[in-house]
Amino acid sequence: MEKSLSLVFAEIHNSYPEVVSSAPGRINIIGEHTDYNQGYVLPAAINLKNYFFLSKRNDDMVCIWAENFKKRKMFSLKKISFSKQNKWINYVKGIFWALQEEGLDLRGINGLVWGDIPLEAGLSSSAALEVSIIQGLNALFKLGLAPQRMAELARKAENDFVGVQCGIMDQFVSFFGKKNKAVFLDCETLEHELVPVNLEREGLRVLVFESGVSRELASSDYNKRRNESFQALEIFKKNGVKSYKQLTLSLLEKRKDDMDEVLLKRARHVVNENGRVKKAVEALRKDDFRLLAELIFRSHESLRDDYEVSCPELDLFYEFAREFPGCFGARLIGAGFGGSGIAMVKQKGMAAFREKLLEEARKRKFPRPKFYEIKIGKGAKAYFLDKEGKG
Ligand code: GLA
Numbered sequence: 001m002e003k004s005l006s007l008v009f010a011e012i013h014n015s016y017p018e019v020v021s022s023a024p025g026r027i028n029i030i031g032e033h034t035d036y037n038q039g040y041v042l043p044a045a046i047n048l049k050n051y052f053f054l055s056k057r058n059d060d061m062v063c064i065w066a067e068n069f070k071k072r073k074m075f076s077l078k079k080i081s082f083s084k085q086n087k088w089i090n091y092v093k094g095i096f097w098a099l100q101e102e103g104l105d106l107r108g109i110n111g112l113v114w115g116d117i118p119l120e121a122g123l124s125s126s127a128a129l130e131v132s133i134i135q136g137l138n139a140l141f142k143l144g145l146a147p148q149r150m151a152e153l154a155r156k157a158e159n160d161f162v163g164v165q166c167g168i169m170d171q172f173v174s175f176f177g178k179k180n181k182a183v184f185l186d187c188e189t190l191e192h193e194l195v196p197v198n199l200e201r202e203g204l205r206v207l208v209f210e211s212g213v214s215r216e217l218a219s220s221d222y223n224k225r226r227n228e229s230f231q232a233l234e235i236f237k238k239n240g241v242k243s244y245k246q247l248t249l250s251l252l253e254k255r256k257d258d259m260d261e262v263l264l265k266r267a268r269h270v271v272n273e274n275g276r277v278k279k280a281v282e283a284l285r286k287d288d289f290r291l292l293a294e295l296i297f298r299s300h301e302s303l304r305d306d307y308e309v310s311c312p313e314l315d316l317f318y319e320f321a322r323e324f325p326g327c328f329g330a331r332l333i334g335a336g337f338g339g340s341g342i343a344m345v346k347q348k349g350m351a352a353f354r355e356k357l358l359e360e361a362r363k364r365k366f367p368r369p370k371f372y373e374i375k376i377g378k379g380a381k382a383y384f385l386d387k388e389g390k391g
Helices: 002-013 087-101 125-140 147-162 169-176 222-237 249-258 261-285 289-305 312-323 347-363
Strands: 019-030 040-056 061-066 071-076 109-115 181-186 192-196 204-210 327-332 340-346 370-374 381-384
Touching: 002 019, 002 040, 002 061, 002 109, 019 125, 019 169, 019 261, 019 289, 019 340, 040 125, 040 169, 040 261, 040 370, 061 087, 071 087, 087 109, 087 125, 087 147, 109 125, 125 147, 125 169, 125 381, 147 169, 169 181, 181 261, 192 261, 204 347, 222 249, 222 261, 249 261, 261 289, 289 312, 289 327, 289 340, 312 327, 312 340, 312 347, 340 347
Parallel strands: 061 109
Antiparallel strands: 019 040, 019 381, 040 109, 040 181, 061 071, 181 192, 204 340, 204 370, 327 340
16 A cells, blocks of 8 residues: 555655655544543544545645545645645645644655545544554654654644644554554653553444444534533532542532533533443453443443434444444444544444344435455554655
8 A cells, every 4th residue: 555655645746755744533432522521531543544645845735645535735834724625635734734833943844644544434534643643754754753742732722723722532542553452541740551442352343333424523512512521520620629520420420400400411421431441441440241231231332322412323333333232342443523433343244234234224324334344453653765756
């Protein structure tokens, strides 16, 4: 793949790329809508990724070819402005903007981006794009940024340039993911641990169910949920509770009569979900997939009932999976309001799972879902190429 993309780069830009950088998308085993609430998450990098090929120019122009869309976009480093027409270029611009905000000295580049992560499916294609860009620039211009700092800057680009108030989970796991490991991350301190995911030993596979309901993160209710959960925490701050990690169900119970019901539900989801993440880490360490399954199913119920970010298509997926004998957990992942879900399914029952679920979706006249069997893959990497663009 790297080799043929290098040739496409040479055709477009009349020279070979100097650096290639790749960054994976992610699944999230459990811990949804907890990252921006300074809580716990348990995501894993996947084997679908975004590539960024680049070389220096002698001016201040950034010229990017998007191989997936067969489109070229140019902008000047002197004037980086938000593009209303081309959403994808804002992720690229945002990284240049964030690096300049850091006072780093950049020059123009020629670039090519290509990825195989489905877009707007809840698998973090945008974070993978940001991470591949920042890591490529870090290598090419020898900026000396550590992966954690790059993850923070990529998030800043998305929050302050693109305008999506996401947490740190997606960018972080894209850097720190490892093969067959999940990343147990405390989003407050950024302390993290790798946890083994021995699914294959149990004959289990990870199936991504793309609902076909696309959700645009920026325009969705994501920012609204974020504000509601912040508002709920404010109530407890008056009682000395500093973060969701300190909030307990008994404290919530005590205040439930004088709290707005919506805020109560949002807070209950975050408190319960933080607890489930910690239990899931223990379950994975013991290869206890029955316990893991139950936690994953409960996470979906809580996202559906308390955080209210599900939709009928994802609920059908969950309900079907709950009843299916060879399924060890299923839930929506990412922001919700459409996008994808994941299920851990026994290899033996996989074909029947997919076929029967397709049939159920068809009966209800839902969009035809897509399935991807994914593997838990490695985190981002970048390296220099030789004069002919080879690794
Ligand atoms: C999106 C955001 C993440 C996280 C999830 C919900 O994927 O990018 O930061 O908040 O939603 O868990």
